[in-house]
Amino acid sequence: MPHLLALMREDIDAVMERDPAAKSRFEVFLCYSGLHAVWFYRVNHWLWNHSFFLLGRFLSQAARFLTGIEIHPGAKIGRRLFIDHGLGVVIGETAIVGNDVTLYQGVTLGGTGKEHGKRHPTIEDEVVIGGGAKILGNITIGRDCRIGAGSVVLRNVPERSTVVGVPGHIIFRNGQRIVITDPKQINDPLSEALAAVASQVHRLSDRVQKLEGSDAGHKPAAASLQKIMEDIDYQI
Numbered sequence: 001m002p003h004l005l006a007l008m009r010e011d012i013d014a015v016m017e018r019d020p021a022a023k024s025r026f027e028v029f030l031c032y033s034g035l036h037a038v039w040f041y042r043v044n045h046w047l048w049n050h051s052f053f054l055l056g057r058f059l060s061q062a063a064r065f066l067t068g069i070e071i072h073p074g075a076k077i078g079r080r081l082f083i084d085h086g087l088g089v090v091i092g093e094t095a096i097v098g099n100d101v102t103l104y105q106g107v108t109l110g111g112t113g114k115e116h117g118k119r120h121p122t123i124e125d126e127v128v129i130g131g132g133a134k135i136l137g138n139i140t141i142g143r144d145c146r147i148g149a150g151s152v153v154l155r156n157v158p159e160r161s162t163v164v165g166v167p168g169h170i171i172f173r174n175g176q177r178i179v180i181t182d183p184k185q186i187n188d189p190l191s192e193a194l195a196a197v198a199s200q201v202h203r204l205s206d207r208v209q210k211l212e213g214s215d216a217g218h219k220p221a222a223a224s225l226q227k228i229m230e231d232i233d234y235q236i
C-alpha cells in the first residue's frame with residue numbers, strides 16, 4: 001500500500017484531471033470537502049480494521065459534521081475516489097467502490113432495508129454517478145458505467161452502460177443506444193416492458209392472420225421489434 005502522503009497526492013491529481021473548475025493543487029487541498037471526507041475515511045477504515053469500531057464510527061460522524069459526507073468506516077474504497085461538491089453523499093458499511101470512481105453530491109450507496117450481510121452496492125472502476133442518484137441493495141455497477149443524475153438503480157448494470165430514470169433503465173451500452181430484448185440479458189424494466197408488449201403484439205397479429213386465413217406479411221416477433229426500434233435508431 002503506498003504511503004498516505006502519496007495517496008493524498010494522487011487524490012489531488014485526480015481532482016485536477018476530472019474537475020475543470022480546479023485551478024491549483026493548493027486550492028484542491030484546502031477547498032474540496034470530498035477529498036477531506038476520503039482522507040478521514042482512510043484513517044477511520046484503518047481503525048475499523050484494527051477493531052477500534054466505536055472510534056472509527058465516532059470519527060466518521062465527526063467527518064460527516066465537517067464535510068456533509070457520510071462514509072461508513074467498514075466500506076471498502078479504492079484509489080482516487082473523487083466526490084465532487086459532496087453534500088449529502090452516503091456510503092454504506094458493506095459498499096465496495098473501485099478505483100477512479102466519481103460521485104456527485106447527494107449520491108447514496110445504500111441498502112434497501114430488506115437485506116442483511118452484504119447489503120450495499122459494489123461500484124467497479126471508473127464509474128461516474130450523477131448528483132442525487134440512489135444505488136440500492138447488493139448490486140453491481142459494472143466498470144466504466146454512467147449513472148444519470150437523480151436515477152434510482154436497483155438491479156445490476158453491465159459494464160460500459162449508461163442508466164437513467166426511476167427505476168433506472170439502460171439507455172446506452174458501449175456507446176450505442178439500446179433496448180435489450182434477450183430474456184437472458186434483461187435486467188432493465190423498460191426493456192422488459194417493451195419486449196413483453198412486442199411479444200403480445202406478435203401473438204395478436206398471429207391470431208388476426210389466422211382468423212383472416214392469411215399468412216401474408218407474417219414476421220417473427222423479434223423481427224417486428226427490430227424494425228420498430230431501427231426506425232427510431234436503437235440497437236437491439
Ligand SMILES: CC(C)(COP(=O)(O)OP(=O)(O)OC[C@H]1O[C@@H](n2cnc3c(N)ncnc32)[C@H](O)[C@@H]1OP(=O)(O)O)[C@@H](O)C(=O)NCCC(=O)NCCS
Binds near residue numbers: 104129130
Ligand atoms: C446520464 C448522463 C451521463 C447521460 O449523458 P449523455 O451520455 O451525454 O446522454 P444525453 O445527454 O445525450 O441523454 C440521452 C438521453 O437520456 C436522457 N437523460 C440524460 N440524463 C438524464 C437523467 N439524469 N435522468 C433522466 N433522463 C436523462 C436525455 O434526456 C436523453 O433522452 P432523449 O434521447 O430521449 O432525448 C448525464 O445526462 C448525467 O445525468 N450526468 C450526471 C451529471 C451530474 O450529476 N452533474 C452534477 C454536476 S454538479
